[in-house]
Amino acid sequence: MINSGGMADIWLATDKENQTFAVRLLHKDLKFDFTARKRFLQGCEILSKIHNHDCVIGYYDHGKMEGTLYCVMEYVEGANLKELYASHDPVLLENVGNIIIDMATGLEHVHESGFMHLDFKPENVLVTRNANVRVADFDLSQPIPDKPRKASKNPGTPSYMAPEQLMREAFDQRVDIFAFGVAAYELLTNVKPFPGESPAEILNKQVDRSGFLKPREQNPDIPLALEKIILRCLEQDPDKRYPFMTVMAHELKTALYV
The missing domain is CATH 3.30.200.20 (Phosphorylase Kinase; domain 1)
Incomplete structure (x- = not known):
């Protein structure tokens, strides 16, 4: 095993x-x-x-x-992103820009195929020894609805859930964009943007934001253009986030000169 x-x-x-x-x-x-x-x-x-x-x-x-x-x-010979940044693995440190772009590209493909992931997080992003990315684990995935809708159940990982999910409101694929923002923030700073021990505590920090630090306040080496993209992903109001992964992936490549 x-x-x-x-x-x-x-x-x-x-x-x-x-x-x-x-x-x-x-x-x-x-x-x-x-x-x-x-x-x-x-x-x-x-x-x-x-x-x-x-x-x-x-x-x-x-x-x-x-x-x-x-x-x-x-079979992916490598590790997931959580393991890589916990161990400060050189594969991640040397290829972080390309890994972030490939994460977005993989999620973009999922959305363009008509599905939302609904459990996007570092543990579900595998990275090979050559720094190739594979998005994995689609057990919670659902077809993208025509308009935001409520879910009868609320499985997932609270640290990466958007506010509308935690509040049990209607949602669509933009919750994945929020989750991407959390994962990218964590990848670049080694801390979560909205830490908490319970869904209620996490939601409170997402809504209040008085203690929220921008990515560059945690890591000044992050390019300003990349910080702006992450902050838009993390908007509390889904209408202020990117409407589609395609738009965000394009901006990411421009910000990182790819």
């Missing part, structure tokens, strides 16, 4: 031609959990539709084996 999450374990496997794969298996104790099974299968189905992109984890197959749901994916 090479990794374990809240819903599944990931195993390394090889075929007869010695090609390597990552096989994701739903936890056995969730075998009869209808919600978990539905999310796992939904994540597989969405990945099967959007995987054909350099910045999204590769997909090969999914199904059921001896009663256990599985998904066969590309």
Whole structure:
């Protein structure tokens, strides 16, 4: 086993031609959990539709084996972003600009394919030893609605949720843009923009902002143009954020001279 999450374990496997794969298996104790099974299968189905992109984890197959749901994916030899910045890995330090752009490019592809990720965070961004990015884990993903709508349930990671999610209001793909802003801020400063121990505390800091520090106040080396992009992503009002990832990705490349 090479990794374990809240819903599944990931195993390394090889075929007869010695090609390597990552096989994701739903936890056995969730075998009869209808919600978990539905999310796992939904994540597989969405990945099967959007995987054909350099910045999204590769997909090969999914199904059921001896009663256990599985998904066969590309094996990424590397680590997730959270692990990289926690260890101050040189791969991240030397390629942070390109990694941020590739994160945006991957998320842009997800949106252009008609889906919102809904759990975008550093743990779900894998980085190879050559600094290539793969956006992963689509268990919570949903089709982008025609107009913002409320969700009956509110799964996800509160630190990366937009205010409208935490307040259980209607939302759309712009919550991913907020999550991207949180991840980019954290990547460049090593701290979260709105830290908190509970969803209520996080929401309070998102709304109040009296203690909020701009990225360049945490790290003066951040280009001013990049700070402006992150701040727009982190706007409390979704109408003040970027309307589409395509617009933001274009501005990112311009800001970072790519």
